[in-house]
Amino acid sequence: MDTIAFLQAQIAQATSRADLRQKVADVVNALNAFLAALDAQLDQAPELFAAQNPNYFEFVEALPIPSLDTLVDTLTAPPGNLTYASNPAIYILGTDIPVNTPTSTGGAVVSYSVAPELPAGLTFNTATGAISGIPTVVSAATDYTVTAVNSGGSASVNLNITVNDAPPSGGGA
Numbered sequence: 001m002d003t004i005a006f007l008q009a010q011i012a013q014a015t016s017r018a019d020l021r022q023k024v025a026d027v028v029n030a031l032n033a034f035l036a037a038l039d040a041q042l043d044q045a046p047e048l049f050a051a052q053n054p055n056y057f058e059f060v061e062a063l064p065i066p067s068l069d070t071l072v073d074t075l076t077a078p079p080g081n082l083t084y085a086s087n088p089a090i091y092i093l094g095t096d097i098p099v100n101t102p103t104s105t106g107g108a109v110v111s112y113s114v115a116p117e118l119p120a121g122l123t124f125n126t127a128t129g130a131i132s133g134i135p136t137v138v139s140a141a142t143d144y145t146v147t148a149v150n151s152g153g154s155a156s157v158n159l160n161i162t163v164n165d166a167p168p169s170g171g172g173a
Contacts (some may be wrong), residue, residue, distance in 0.1 A: 006139070007036075020076065022106075037131040048093075077153065078154060079105070080105045081103075081104055082104045082146065082156065083102065084157065085100055087157070088159075088162065090160045091135050091162070091163075092135075092166055093164065094135070094136070097132060097135065101128065101130045102129040102146065107152050109148040111127065111148075112124070112126050112147050113146070113147050113149070114145065114149070115145050115147075116142075119161065119163050120137045121134050121135040128169045131147060131159075137162040138164065141160055142162075143159070144159045146160070154162040
């Protein structure tokens with residue numbers, strides 16, 4: 001298996017950003033060990049090494065050596081399949097709503113955004129994408145675009161929200 005295929009296989013198995021960092025660090029360590037072994041061969045028999053590996057010096061000098069953070073950011077899978085627990089979501093004016101949370105596949109989401117602005121009284125958490133609160137205005141069914149972002153890309157979902165007026169309270173005779 002070549003180095004790129006090995007790296008891709010490691011990335012595909014990552015279950016979190018921390019796990020991805022560890023897997024990339026393992027690959028970088030393996031590459032460093034390989035280069036150290038080549039350097040040891042070079043030190044022991046420079047003429048023989050040069051004859052067997054004529055492009056080694058050009059290869060090593062041309063290697064871009066990014067930081068681990070840069071590698072992880074570059075290799076992070078974009079979010080995908082963004083969905084909400086309740087979609088469409090129908091709420092009642094003046095009633096505390098159950099928190100509506102998103103889920104997605106792919107890499108860990110760094111931030112969320114929503115457009116247009118949610119109805120008054122509803123709060124959007126840009127770190128988690130959760131929607132909570134007590135709606136204070138009636139609102140016809142409206143599509144809101146929620147976007148999840150990480151260094152690998154983004155994913156969006158249309159979330160349909162309706163806020164209905166509270167039913168009249170009983171009590172007449």
